[in-house]
Amino acid sequence: MNTQEYYLDYFKTRLSRFLDEVKSEPKYLYEPVKYALSAGGKRIRPVLCLMSAEMFGVKAEMAVDAALGLEVFHNFTLLHDDIMDKSDMRRGRPTVHKKWTENIAILSGDLMSLVACRCASKTEINSKAVLDTFLQTAIEICEGQQYDMDFETDDNVTVDDYMKMINLKTAVLLAGSLKIGALIANASQADCENIYEYGRYAGLAFQLQDDLLDTYGDAKVFGKPIGGDIAENKKTFLLINAMNLATGNAKSELLSWLSKEDFDRTEKYNAVKSIYDSMKIKDLTVAKIDECYAIADSYLQKVSLPESQKNVLRSYMDSMRSRNY
Amino acid sequence: MNTQEYYLDYFKTRLSRFLDEVKSEPKYLYEPVKYALSAGGKRIRPVLCLMSAEMFGVKAEMAVDAALGLEVFHNFTLLHDDIMDKSDMRRGRPTVHKKWTENIAILSGDLMSLVACRCASKTEINSKAVLDTFLQTAIEICEGQQYDMDFETDDNVTVDDYMKMINLKTAVLLAGSLKIGALIANASQADCENIYEYGRYAGLAFQLQDDLLDTYGDAKVFGKPIGGDIAENKKTFLLINAMNLATGNAKSELLSWLSKEDFDRTEKYNAVKSIYDSMKIKDLTVAKIDECYAIADSYLQKVSLPESQKNVLRSYMDSMRSRNY
Structure with missing residues (x-):
């Protein structure tokens, strides 16, 4: 069995060949594609597909x-999400619409989505099923992004509602990555579905962890400043549960922070976090994450392979689980 | 042989079944898709594919x-182009980003592009070649749109340059529509290439006609107000040739109109048009259109079918050629 480092390196080699082959003209169409794809990131989706x-x-x-198609598609969604969210920075660099223009970001994103489909369609084994899974997943991600935007004013x-949204926006792509790998290996239908469900629950856990780290993470290792979600009143698993559980003073204090237009970011963060603490929101979230990982593992156990063959995947997911970034 | 009306009706029936089947949730994702696709239009691309x-x-x-995929893709490009061009109206109705928001227009367009790929991938005969042609064409359209945007400040x-841009932005999709129809009928490679080239040159003629009608059309029958290109200094075949040919007073008058920030639209239109007239720009454009149609027809002649079988297509293209809308 190969190690997770092997899959990451293998993918990076393929990605860098892809980047070398990207056309140079029209410059403002293809440069943003190269920029977006060379920003780094954990490359989780292609690694899962290869594994x-x-x-x-x-x-x-x-x-x-196919792995390349998954990564290109993921980066396309980040590029367009950044326009929609008006985000200025991504992985420590200006976002595409800030570095160039919004029009350039729209169009180069459109191109990336098509290029991603083309990569996914190159697979020779089970190509119809691979492309169907890819497109179904891609369409669901659009649905998830729309629900996420709807939530801003709901x-x-x-x-x-929240679990349904993160299922579409985040979990199905991890699930689809694993299923596509399985389809290419001509795995049985049951194995394809079980590995898909495994990825889906791991993906849910993964997003809940992101929510948790945004409030409880260590600023030194987390890739972005802590407390962004609290500052923006982002409806995360933490906030939705806090709103449900809060009563009396805690509820009115929470509502008051949510309605403040002008506030000191650190002060708001500390205040909201201490409301969360008083209601053990962290424990509640950790419990939900553990539950999702447990369900995920139950699906992995159903996969009809010797347990030893599942170890690379299991240890990769464990490293994701124990991450603090 | 079926008539062009038959193909249009046949397609409209399929489109309306598609629209009935569009999901209802998330509402702000799927409603814009239905809105954009029910706005009408000549449905040229699907008709060409079916023919x-x-x-x-x-x-x-x-x-x-596949025909549905081509029409959905075309309408996706209009939707995103309208955001990029800041167009408020399309076919007499507010554009998607005006009726809803720019974010909704970005995301519902993203979805349409993926749905279009899914339709194109459903074809059973020659499915790999059909999808390759579809994606190659789609990618080229993005390139054409980028060149078009680049031209605004060049x-x-x-x-x-202009012919290369309209080839990518407009002609390849008509060409691809015909080629995809041919691929589905398992036509020979030579026939596929000849029908593609036929569509490509007809598509060039088609766009040049659009340029011509925008200045010389009849407002009563043209779908939008006459003179939009002149008002916006749009670098059309007419303006580029006028700039090349103008000397002396005509050149300085033309440059002066191009640089005016405040102007009366009718006055500018009449002035620029009379400069065009003095240089016989209309005749020059008509000659180029005739040339493109002649080259197109030479490719159609090479298609290895009895001439009688080409008549529906030829008469459809003739009706396009004699259009004044």
Whole structure:
């Protein structure tokens, strides 16, 4: 079995060949594509796809174009989400619409989405099923992003609504990455579905962890400043639960912070966090994360392979789980 | 042989079934899709695809999903182009970003592009070649749109640059529509290439006609107000040639109109048009259109089918050619 570092390196080699082959003209169409894709990141989706393919018995090489499509698509969604969220920075650099213009960001994103489809369509084994899974996942991600935007002006978002949104926006792409690897290895339908569900629950856990780290993470290792979600009243798992559980003074204090237009960021962060603390929101979130990982693992156990063959994937997911970035 | 009205009706029936099946949630994702696709239009691309498929020997039914993909993709490009051009109206109605928001327009466009790929991927015959042609065409359209935007701030656009831009932005999609129909009918490679080139040159003629009508059309029948290109200093075939040919007073008068920030629209239109008239720009454009149609027809002649089987397509293109809208 290969290690997780092997899959990451293998993917990076393919990505850098792809970047070398990107056309140079029109410059303002292709430069942003190169810029967006060379910003780094954990490359989780392609790594999952390659791992899954080898786990089910084919060489990573067979799945590397699909893996590239998944990474290009993911970066397309970040690029357009940054326009919609008016985010100025991504991974320590100006976002595409800030570095160039909004029009350039719209169009180069449109191109990336098509290029991603083209990469996904190159797969030779089970190509129809791979592309169907890819497009279904891509469409669901758009749905998730729309729900996320809807939530900004909706004061009645429930925990169920939230879980449905992160399922679409985040979890299905991790799930789809694993399933695509499995399809390329011609895994059975049951194995494809089980590995998909495994990825989906791990993806939910992954997003909940992101929510948790945004409030409780260590600024030194987290990739962005702590407390962004609190500053923006972002309806995360933490805030939605706090709103449900708060009563009396805690509730009115929380509502008052949410309605403040002018505030000191640190003061708001400390105040809201101490309301969260008083209601054990951190424990509640950790419990939900543990639950999702447990369900995920139950699906991985159903996959009809010797447990030893699942170890690379399991240890990769464990490293994601224990991350503090 | 079926008539052009038959193909249009056949497509409209499929489109309306598609629209009935569009999901209802998330509302702000799917409503704009229905709105954009129900605005009407000539449905040229799907009609060409269906005609080509039957001309080469299969039933329209075999090509109708691909035809739908082509129309959905075309409407996606209009939707995003309208954001980029800040256009408020399209086919007599507010554009999606005006009716809803720019974010909603970005995301529903993203979705349409993916849905278009899904439709194109449904074709069973020659599915790999169909999808490759579809994606290649789609990517080229993004390139064409980028060149078009680049031209806005480029004072050295040549006629060749312009022809290259409209080839990518407009012509390749008509060409691709015909080729996809041919691929679905399992036409020979030579026939696929000849029908593609036919569509490409007809597409160039088609765009040049649009340029001509924007200045010389009849406001009563043209879908939008006459003179928009002149008002906006749009670098069309007419303006680029006028800039090349003008000398002396005509040149300085033209430059002076191009640099005016405040002007009466009718006055500018009449002045620029009379400069065009003095240089016979209309005749020059008509000659170029005739040339493109002649080259187009030379490719159609090479298609290895009895001339009688090409008549529906030829008469459809003739009706496009004699349009004044």
